[in-house]
């Protein structure tokens with residue numbers, strides 16, 4: 001794994017309901033919930049994007065939400081868009097492959113060549129990181145070393161969030177709390193992946209700020225992981 005100093009500083013940012021969910025139900029776009037963010041919080045989201053060198057979301061979020069991931073509501077440059085998809089399964093018509101901002105798709109060595117070429121033909125870059133699956137620690141290092149990414153923001157979904165946390169690649173978390181409960185045992189929540197077995201494996205956070213942004217509560221945490229090397233493996 002790349003040394004902490006040889007990867008970007010990583011901020012995880014998400015809007016979540018009072019019951020910790022990211023969407024109305026499995027398979028639903030988070031754009032439905034995002035409509036209920038206060039205008040001031042939408043601006044905060046775009047300011048945060050503009051302050052980062054790159055923004056990363058999981059390939060499933062691209063397939064479901066068809067996100068643009070650009071800076072639109074404030075002045076500033078859109079960050080490099082980074083999407084990990086081991087087998088290069090990004091629809092050619094995806095908004096993230098449009099010309100609004102630069103994009104790189106991170107793939108594994110086994111990604112089919114025709115899909116990789118189709119992505120290149122749309123003008124996006126390709127980073128090969130990992131044999132079977134995208135190796136996130138390696139990807140972080142390559143973004144830092146070859147693309148000048150010193151500050152990276154991740155905007156979900158839960159699968160990517162879990163993998164980034166499980167590799168101890170997340171430094172800060174900023175949550176926009178939406179005053180709704182949506183329920184649903186299988187509705188995506190902030191972090192997916194595997195459950196933990198013991199309390200030693202809980203990832204510890206330190207609350208550093210909380211404030212109202214418009215009508216939304218925003219909380220900010222540093223990620224401490226565990227004492228003496230505990231936390232997720």
Ligand SMILES: NC(=O)c1ccc[n+]([C@@H]2O[C@H](COP(=O)([O-])OP(=O)(O)OC[C@H]3O[C@@H](n4cnc5c(N)ncnc54)[C@H](OP(=O)(O)O)[C@@H]3O)[C@@H](O)[C@H]2O)c1
Nearest residue numbers: 015022030058059060061085086134156157158159160163
């Ligand atoms: N409220 C919010 O702030 C928010 C933000 C984002 C997303 N969401 C919601 O989250 C849901 C999607 O989340 P999701 O958990 O299904 O998917 P996800 O985290 O968006 O994407 C996961 C996918 O990323 C790709 N990937 C490649 N390498 C990976 C690696 N090393 N680690 C992790 N992922 C890797 C895989 O796709 P391949 O099979 O292509 O390799 C994997 O299936 C949607 O409903 C969306 O609306 C909500």
